[in-house]
Amino acid sequence: MPDAVTAPAAPPAAIHRADYRPPEWLVPDVELDFDLAAERTRVGARLTVQRNGDHDAPLRLDGEGLKLIEVKVDGKPAEHLHAxxxxxxxIVGDEAVVETLVEIAPGANTQLMGLYESGGILCTQCEAEGFRRITFFPDRPDVLSRYRVRMHADKILYPILLANGDPVAHGDEEGGRHWAEWTDPFPKPCYLFALVAGDLVANQDSFITRSGRTVALGIWVREGDIGKTGHAMESLKAAMAWDERVYGREYDLAMFNIVAVADFNFGAMENKGLNIFNSRYVLADPDTATDADYDAVAGVVAHEYFHNWSGNRVTCRDWFQLSLKEGFTVFRDQQFSADLGSAAVKRIDDVRALRAAQFPEDAGPLAHPVRPDSYIEISNFYTATVYNKGAELIRMMHSLLGAEKFRAGTDLYFDRHDGTAATCEDFAKALEDASGIDLARFRRWYSQAGTPRVRASLTHHAGEGRARLVLEQTVPATPGQPRKAPVPIPLKIALFDELTGQKYTDRLVLLEEKRQDLLFEGIGGRPILSINRDFSAPVIIETDRKVDDLAFLSARDDNPFARYEAMQQLMLETLVTAVSTGSADHKPVIEAIRQTLTNPAMDPAFIAESVLLPTEAFVGDHMLVVDPDAIHAAREKLRSDIGDELESQWRAAYASSSANRFEYSPAAKGARRLRTVALGYLMAADAEGAPAMALMQFENADNMTDRQGALGNLVNSDTTERQTALGAFYERYQENPLVLDKWFTVQALSMREDTVDKVAALARHPDFLLANPNRVRSLVGAFTANQRAFHHRSGRGYRFLGDMILTIDPLNPQTAARLIPALGRWRRFDETRGQMMKAELERIIATPNLSRDAFEQATKSLG
Structure with a gap:
């Protein structure tokens, strides 16, 4: 008798924005009672429910992986269907009190969604749909409730019990147990619910609001980490003061807590009054955290705090509106970081991140609008498009309205929608009503995917003393959107006289149609175009500027970002030429870098960013077919020539910061950054004594920035100093998980030919932990960003990634799914590589019991 054939499971269904309907039932008040333990937690829920509208539909509550014990309605056992x-x-009538009792097992929760255990700490992560893994509830962001939470736990194992809002009462119970009760008076969606129980200590401080209220602040960590929380606390207080000053937003509770945990799918979570953070964005001291880590701690602390208004007090109507809170809040944290440090360097960092992650996303099979139209698994839409491009949309509106009108618009938005679930249209409408500026056409940015391209052609009519600038825009086709309407593009533009450097004009131009002609009068000498200054719009600019024009701008443009951009364009065109033709003239790049290095008016931080070559991946983005080997060879040859021709300048730059001791200030950070960049060019040129210089820096460093900078340069070499430094780094930091992540990452990013083999070996290392998202990202995620190694001609990199994805998916679908897009650009590579990448996607899709997360990413990536 033949074996029975099991029909394949139906593919997961998509959810569409057009199908949105208001909730049938509201839940104004929630009381939760937790009997906490890692092996078994009991959760009692008491929901006050109200029928919303004229209908007779039953109450439907979401619940995933819950063991249901009992259901009551108005105090009596109730009829129900659990399926x-x-x-x-x-429910009979329009109101009722519904009580449920369930059991869950936090210690077995490897998805890190809902209530789970991280190193003995019980904590929650409920965004986007984790609350349904805690108790039965209408798990959607437009159901806002007031919460009262009581927790019971073993006092030895869990001496600290925290929840949203402010504490109400606490006490002891029999058997060495205790309890605590917290209440949050502000209505919030269930994705903002939070609970933490564990053996923790706090860095405690306070902040006095502008209205004179004292807010108690606490950053809760393991006892051994308390000394690494000072920077996070100072960042929190700076963010609170900044939000009052710039946006007029005052904190609204008596207490604000942050808890750091080691196992976390995201960077941090803005739960009302109880932010839960990945520990990498809380813990920092000079010995274990780089300057970039310090900056990230400040930025993420500010980001999550700013969510108190842009996300919590005003939340999202549905998950399609995710950028309503995330894009706006990213823009706010970018403003904050720019105000605290170098605004020019911060803008460079933001644009570099956008181009590295979001531009490729917009150009590939996973392209989607800032406000998507459909999804299978919402966790897949926590993307660079929603966050980073969403922030650029807010920045453009800020430019169009001006700071004063933009502030008036955000004030109106917060006042109008406080305590409600809003939409992207609501935000734009508030800006319109406050400013009187029509943003109807601007809304296209929210609904259209793809990165617009702007072609700029400048002609000079010397006899007439005028110049004509023709701007033409196109928005490329993306999956599901073959035709696009033009979008309003604000472009900051300046013209400079090529001989005198005189600036003829400097203004903001709004390109609204497919083509626009601009006429400039009083232009005597030949003008040089500076366009998209400050990166005023997230677009790709195409011009006919010559090498000399770019060199001029890199040396003389008075807009720091435009100066940086000209240098990058000069380098990019040189590298693309070298890859395409086999050779290129390196002299213009070298001379432009020489002028930058010897310009006393430039600060070291800006110099360091300006002289860095574009990444290999960025060069590949500008090729019709990506050739990883040719790009690597061209880039290494240019690096070597830059290092060799400017060796004396690099040695001088290195020496100028050699006495730098650790201080977290813009000047000190800039000196350290330039020091590492200079060392990198000396290593690339194989300059005499460079490996010894790097090892000396590694061994004598009093901070992680210098130590990791030296290690990052040595790891690409074949020297004995490389092995010495790698071994010493591991021995020193093997007990510190966050620093050990750096050890994995620096090797995954190595440019050596044997990196694929090394990464495969590191995946078998005893310290490589599949269950920890940070460790997975540090090795596997970093490896996929290494264009040369990941796209090794043998295809071993693709097979390794496919194996990792399929191994991780049953444990943590979100972590697995976020690795898949690296395979999704298979059409951009040569036929052999493309087919091997495609085969891995097909293998993933064919795997039984694949998660919705991985299924959606793989099927869309396959196209």
Missing amino acids: QDALTIP
Whole structure:
């Protein structure tokens, strides 16, 4: 008798924005009672429910992986249906009190969604749909409730019990147990619910608001980490003061807590009054954290705090509106970081991140609008498009309205929608109403995917003393959107006289149509175009500027970002030529870098960013077919020539910061950055004594920035100093998980030919932990960013990634799914590489019991 054939499972269904309907039932008040333990936690929920509208639909509550014990309605056992991750209860009348009791197992929760255990700490992560893994509830962001939470736990194992809002009461119980009760008076969606129980200590401080209220602040960590929380606390207080000053937003509770945990799918979470952070964005001291880590701690602390208004007090109507809170809040944290440090360097960092992650996303099979139209798994839409491009949309509106009108618009937005779930249209409408500026056409940015391209052609009519600038825009086709309408593009533009450097004009131009002609009068000498200054719009600019024009701008443009951009364009065109033709003239790049290095008016931080070559991946983005080997060879040859021709300048730059001791200030950070860049060019040129210089820096460093900078340069070499430094780094930091992540990452990013083999070996290292997202990202995620190694001609990099994805997916679908887009650009590479990448995607899709997360990413990546 033949074996029975099992029909394949139906593919997961998509959810569409057009299908949105208001909730049938509201839940104004929630009381939760937790009997906490890692092996078994009991959760009692008491929901006050109200029928919303004229209908007779039963109450439907979401629930995933819950053991249901009892259901009551108005105090009596109730009829109910528990099936397909939902609990359905018929309700007579328009109001009721619904009580449920469930059991969950936090210690077995490897998905890190809902209530789970991280190193003995019980904590929650509920965005986007984790609350349904805690108790039965209408798990959607437009159901806002007031929460009262009581927790019971073993006092030895869990001496600290925290929840949203402010503490109400606490006490002891029999058997060495205790309890605590917290209440949050502000209505919030369930994705903002938070609970933490563990053996923790706090860095405690306070902040006095502008209205004179004292807010108690606490950053909770393991006892051994308390000394690394000072920077996070100072960043929190700076963010609170900045938000009052710039946006008029005052904190609204009596207490604000942050908890750091080691196992976390995201960077941090803005739960009302109880932010839960990945420990990498809380812990920092000079010995273990780089300057970039310090900056990231400040930025993420500020970001999550700013969510108190842009996300919590005003939340999202549905998950399609995710950029309403994330894009706006990213823009706010970018403003904050720019105000605290170098605004020019911060803008360079932001644009570099956008181009590294979002531009490729917009150009590939996973392209989607800032406000998507559909999804299968919402966790897949926590993307660079929603966050980073969303922030650029806010920045453009800020430019169009001006700071004063933009502030008036955000004030109106917060006042109008406080305590509600809003949409992207609501935000734009508030800006319109406050400013009187029509943003109807600007809304296209929210609904259209793809990165617009702007072609700029400048002609000079010397006899007439005028110049004509023709701007033409195109928005490329993307999956599901073959035709696009033009979008309003604000472009900051300046013209400079090529001989005198005189600036003829400097203004903001709004390109609204497919083509626009601009006429400039009083232009005597030949003008040089500086366009998209400050990166005023997230577009790709195409011009006919010559090498000499770019060299002029890199040396004389008075806009720091435009100066940086000209240098990058000069380098990029040189590298693209070298890859395409086999050779290129390196002299213009070398001379432009020489002028930058010897310009006393430039600060070291800006110099360091300006002289860095574009990444290999960025060069590949500008090729019709990506050739990883040719790009690597061209880039290494240019690096070597720059290092060799300017060796004396690099040695001088290195020596100028050699006495730098650790201080977290813009000047000190700039000196350290330039020191590492200079060392890198000396290593690339194989300059005499460079490896010894690097090892000396590594061994004598009093801070992680210098130590990791030296290690990052040595790891690409074949020297004995390389092995010495790698071994010493591991021995020193093997007990510190966050620093050990750096050890994995620096090797995954190595440019050596044997990196694929090394990464495969590191995946078998005893310290490589598949269950920890940070460790996975530090090795596997970093490896996929290494264009040369990941795209090794043998295809071993692709097979390794496919194996990792399929191994991780049953444990943590979100972590697995976020690795898949690296395979999704298979069409951009040569036929052999492309087919091997495609085969891995097909293998992933064919795997039984694949998660929704991985299924959606793989099927869309396959196209």
